[in-house]
Amino acid sequence: MTGVVRPYRGVAAETRREQRRKDLIDACLDLVDESGVGAVTAEAISARAGLSKRYFYESFRDRDAILIAAIDSVLGPMGTELRQELARCGSTDERVERVARVLVRTFTADRRVAALYTSAPGNSALAARRREMIDEFTPTLVRDVLRADPDDPRALATTLLMVAGTTEVLDRWLRGDLALDEAEFIRTLTALGRRLAAP
Structure with a gap:
């Protein structure tokens, strides 16, 4: 019973x-x-x-499981916010800027989240989750930022470079390796993204 x-x-x-x-x-x-x-x-x-x-x-299950749950508790809402923001954008330039803004705001709103993100390379479970994050976001960004077909190899390569490069640059900035304030960093990410997204 x-x-x-x-x-x-x-x-x-x-x-x-x-x-x-x-x-x-x-x-x-x-x-x-x-x-x-x-x-x-x-x-x-x-x-x-x-x-x-x-x-x-x-x-x-174990400590790796809670670390992944912790980073997912941030990435999930960020993905939802990105989709909502991109739906309101017109040009590619505007969409690139909106992605940069949402991304930076996510990791600066709570310094604990930034600490977890920058810890990823030193923990195999977190590092694997960060790689999975790149794979998950890439098709969405191909469609919603470049407005391209995810099966187009050039569009896919461009977006992979944007996502993987942004991941590394964001990590360095959060660690304090790049002497840019938040507004300057968003402008820098936006400028780099626009160059990559240009036809």
Whole structure:
């Protein structure tokens, strides 16, 4: 006989589970920002979130799983915002600028997110997720920025160069290697993207 899961203090079990998951991801981001990816363990995250470790394993298989969930919690909304913004744009130049603006704003709105993003090369799971991100965004950008066929090899090559190059340049800028303020960096990304996107 299956037991009935009753609300606790008026809050449904699924709602409590989702809140615990969110609290664990927030704790993970805090730890990455303060001490780096090496500080991320199930024990440390659970303690930071004020939860028993069993709740960690209720939502995540291991530390790599929560790191990926943390970066996806940012990339998912960013993808949605990009699609909405691009739908309002006319020219290719305008679409390139809008992509640069959304991208930079995503990673500067929360310094914990920037810390996680720049940690990717040192963690195999995060590095793999960043590569997957390039593969996922590329066809969308071919269609919505260049307004080209994703099967067109020239358009695909151009967009791959734009996405992979932007990924690396963004990483360097977030690390402080490029002495540009946010507005200058957006203008630089936009100018480079427009050159690549030119017929």
